[in-house]
Amino acid sequence: xxxxxxxxxxxxxxxxxxxxxxxxxxxxxxxxxxxxxxxxxxxxxxxxxxxxxxxxxxxxxxxxxxxxxxxxxxxxxxxxxxxxxxxxxxxxxxxxxxxxxxxxxxxxxxxxxxxxxxxxxxxxxxxxxxxxxxxxxxxxxxxxxxxxxxxxxxxxxxxxxxxxxxxxxxxxxxxxxxxxxxxxxxxxxxxxxxxxxxxxxxxxxxxxxxxxxxxxxxxxxxxxxxxxxxxxxxxxxxxxxxxxxxxxxxxxxxxxxxxxxxxxxxxxxxxxxxxxxxxxxxxxxxxxxxxxxxxxxxxxxxxxxxxxxxxxxxxxxxxxxxxxxxxxxxxxxxxxxxxxxxxxxxxxxxxxxxxxxxxxxxxxxxxxxxxxxxxxxxxxxxxxxxxxxxxxxxxxxxxxxxxxxxxxxxxxxxxxxxxxxxxxxxxxxxxxxxxxxxxxxxxxxxxxxxxxxxxxxxxxxxxxxxxxxxxxxxxxxxxxxxxxxxxxxxxxxxxxxxxxxxxxxxxxxxxxxxxxxxxxxxxxxxxxxxxxxxxxxxxxxxxxxxxxxxxxxxxxxxxxxxxxxxxxxxxxxxxxxxxxxxxxxxxxxxxxxxxxxxxxxxxxxxxxxxxxxxxxxxxxxxxxxxxxxxxxxxxxxxxxxxxxxxxxxxxxxxxxxxxxxxxxxxxxxxxxxxxxxxxxxxxxxxxxxxxxxxxxxxxxxxxxxxxxxxxxxxxxxxxxxxxxxxxxxxxxxxxxxxxxxxxxxxxxxxxxxxxxxxxxxxxxxxxxxxxxxxxxxxxxxxxxxxxxxxxxxxxxxxxxxxxxxxxxxxxxxxx
DNA sequence: ATAGGGTTAG
Numbered sequence: 001x002x003x004x005x006x007x008x009x010x011x012x013x014x015x016x017x018x019x020x021x022x023x024x025x026x027x028x029x030x031x032x033x034x035x036x037x038x039x040x041x042x043x044x045x046x047x048x049x050x051x052x053x054x055x056x057x058x059x060x061x062x063x064x065x066x067x068x069x070x071x072x073x074x075x076x077x078x079x080x081x082x083x084x085x086x087x088x089x090x091x092x093x094x095x096x097x098x099x100x101x102x103x104x105x106x107x108x109x110x111x112x113x114x115x116x117x118x119x120x121x122x123x124x125x126x127x128x129x130x131x132x133x134x135x136x137x138x139x140x141x142x143x144x145x146x147x148x149x150x151x152x153x154x155x156x157x158x159x160x161x162x163x164x165x166x167x168x169x170x171x172x173x174x175x176x177x178x179x180x181x182x183x184x185x186x187x188x189x190x191x192x193x194x195x196x197x198x199x200x201x202x203x204x205x206x207x208x209x210x211x212x213x214x215x216x217x218x219x220x221x222x223x224x225x226x227x228x229x230x231x232x233x234x235x236x237x238x239x240x241x242x243x244x245x246x247x248x249x250x251x252x253x254x255x256x257x258x259x260x261x262x263x264x265x266x267x268x269x270x271x272x273x274x275x276x277x278x279x280x281x282x283x284x285x286x287x288x289x290x291x292x293x294x295x296x297x298x299x300x301x302x303x304x305x306x307x308x309x310x311x312x313x314x315x316x317x318x319x320x321x322x323x324x325x326x327x328x329x330x331x332x333x334x335x336x337x338x339x340x341x342x343x344x345x346x347x348x349x350x351x352x353x354x355x356x357x358x359x360x361x362x363x364x365x366x367x368x369x370x371x372x373x374x375x376x377x378x379x380x381x382x383x384x385x386x387x388x389x390x391x392x393x394x395x396x397x398x399x400x401x402x403x404x405x406x407x408x409x410x411x412x413x414x415x416x417x418x419x420x421x422x423x424x425x426x427x428x429x430x431x432x433x434x435x436x437x438x439x440x441x442x443x444x445x446x447x448x449x450x451x452x453x454x455x456x457x458x459x460x461x462x463x464x465x466x467x468x469x470x471x472x473x474x475x476x477x478x479x480x481x482x483x484x485x486x487x488x489x490x491x492x493x494x495x496x497x498x499x500x501x502x503x504x505x506x507x508x509x510x511x512x513x514x515x516x517x518x519x520x521x522x523x524x525x526x527x528x529x530x531x532x533x534x535x536x537x538x539x540x541x542x543x544x545x546x547x548x549x550x551x552x553x554x555x556x557x558x559x560x561x562x563x564x565x566x567x568x569x570x571x572x573x574x575x576x577x578x579x580x581x582x583x584x585x586x587x588x589x590x591x592x593x594x595x596x597x598x599x600x601x602x603x604x605x606x607x608x609x610x611x612x613x614x615x616x617x618x619x620x621x622x623x624x625x626x627x628x629x630x631x632x633x634x635x636x637x638x639x640x641x642x643x644x645x646x647x648x649x650x651x652x653x654x655x656x657x658x659x660x661x662x663x664x665x666x667x668x669x670x671x672x673x674x675x676x677x678x679x680x681x682x683x684x685x686x687x688x689x690x691x692x693x694x695x696x697x698x699x700x701x702x703x704x705x706x707x708x709x710x711x712x713x714x715x716x717x718x719x720x721x722x723x724x725x726x727x728x729x730x731x732x733x734x735x736x737x738x739x740x741x742x743x744x745x746x747x748x749x750x751x752x753x754x755x756x757x758x759x760x761x762x763x764x765x766x767x768x769x770x771x772x773x774x775x776x777x778x779x780x781x782x783x784x785x786x787x788x789x790x791x792x793x794x795x796x797x798x799x800x801x802x803x804x805x806x807x808x809x810x811x812x813x814x815x
Numbered sequence: 816a817t818a819g820g821g822t823t824a825g
Contacts, residue, residue, distance in 0.1 A: 295817085296817090299817070299818090325817090326818085327816095327817050327818060329818095330817095330818045330819075331817090331818070333818095333819095334818070334819075337819095360818095361819080362818050362819045363818085363819080364819085365818095365819045365820065366818080366819050367819095368819090368820090369819075369820075395819090396820080397819055397820045398819080398820080399820090400819095400820045400821075401819085401820055404820075404821075430820095430821095431821080432820060432821045433820085433821080434821085435820095435821040435822075436820075436821050437821095438821090439821065439822080465821095466822085467821060467822050467823095468821075468822085469822090470821095470822045470823080471821070471822050472822095473822095474822065474823090475822095500823095501823090502822065502823045502824080503822085503823095505822095505823070505824095506822065506823070533823090533824085537823095563824075563825080564825085565824075565825070
């Protein structure tokens, strides 16, 4: 009998592998080999002494069986002979699987099966079904088989072999009368969705439904997700109806999970849709369950930025006697903040306060952020002080927003003071706190303070991250300290924080804004990989520094498209400068050339720019270009053009354009009509406006009143004035000024007070003017003083009126 | 248990 040691076998295998079908060569050869095993001989403290091993197929099985108390050993043994000998038999695999399962090592089983599946039938010499059969022959109980099937489905799913996964799933059910663990369905479906095979998800689901298998809530969520991706509204309806009518073992738990799952998968609207019938049919009857569901839904809606829906659900839940918790309030406030509806965020906050809810530091910092987002930094700081006085426990986030606000107000010293107060209270600062402070210092040019803070942070053992380095490097550059900025880059690199293009951009833009154009260019040139973001930054830097020529020149020589925001920045800068408007137009041409679609607002902006400098011809030219490109100008563009024609008194053109926009289905709004009527009060637009459902506003009424006044038709003017009030359109100070100017003897003071309309400079000027004209200089001066007293800042006009009045007075007294 | 803060970019 020949005995082949394993080490030798590996050489043999190398030779054999050259043959076309190695397997059939080796197995018979091996079966002739013999083995002698003594358990104690080759097991040494958990490792296997392979060298002493000699084996054949039956021997392998014997060895494996002897390892049933050590699954890891069994696994590594199998792996070893996989690599060295002929392919192990299906029994060998089955044995190992039994051992691994017996020890409950599910994860090990999973990875083992993934590898096994990956090999393919040819690679292992038997099919997966053969393996299952082999296991079935060894094992009486179904439990093991089910577990292996489950793991197989998972393995196939992970390898995106969906057909096979489905096949095993249903085959198991049909041959054993029991399905694999239903949880594996969510793994499978998850994978299918990730690969875009939503059709398969739905197919599998309906088949499972047909078989009457119990499916968990998470799987339902995935099916809904798949149906939504398929845009299959009917399917969703069918599913929900099916769900509501089905008997579930523990409906409340199930539905809560389902609702939660929907909310976690961007389908909070559907969750809300489901919540209501569930409440009505008393499935969610327990107040605490209903509360959980409602809170989830509201938070989900907020996360999806469906803030209006969230508010609706919020009101609904209050109506049903459920108190929103602090997390719900927080979500709604954040939702409003993120959608830039700051007043609404404050509304909710005030509502909380009114209800006597305790404000915590999270809500506090949210609301402070709201102030900052409005640009009201001092308001933020005031509010912070208020919180502090109310003894609301404040944490480092809250403090951070507060001293960030101070920094942005230019009060770095106070910011640092507040920071010291925080640390004094025992609140440990983090890297973000330091970043905020350093940013604030750099903003005020206090770079050495920034350095000190960096050193202080280092001393406290905090590890600087990419952001703080970026802020520091950018801040130094912005203060013209190019050397130091570059050193910071080196420093961070040395410390294992690799600068990114963001870092580079901050330095680039900083240097340019600081006027260090050469340094910026040199830095740009020094970059190893120049990304288009870097090019964009050069352009943006030049824009911010007001170097439009450089910005434009740099931009125009780039052969590839840049991120869209750059075009916008450059374009806006160019449009704002009288002499660069044609360059702005060049930019649009260039975008078209590069295949970048300009934002629609850019067209309007350019036309607006031409109109602003009264070059209606250029505006019109560009307008026509749009037409040839089949781009329909929007309402604003039309209106601004019409306005320009009106201003230049080319009324025919204005009117033609007006007809043109209606022909193209661009609906005029109240501004359009205001513009037209302002220059041509003879037009009768009443019926048309009604047809378009355009309601006149204060401005429209005011210009109409003004027109009639100018035509000396005071009666009509006054009738309009009454009419607007009848329609509950509140006159503003301009309306009153117009009226007063044409009927100086009117006393409008009382009415204005009633409407809470405060007189402004113009109004006072008209009053002063009139008093001067009738020669009551004293009264005129009195009105002037009254104006100052009421806090209205005079511009040149009231002075001019007074002086003119004095002149008139002098002349009069000479007569 | 679930929430909020610093650069840029979008």
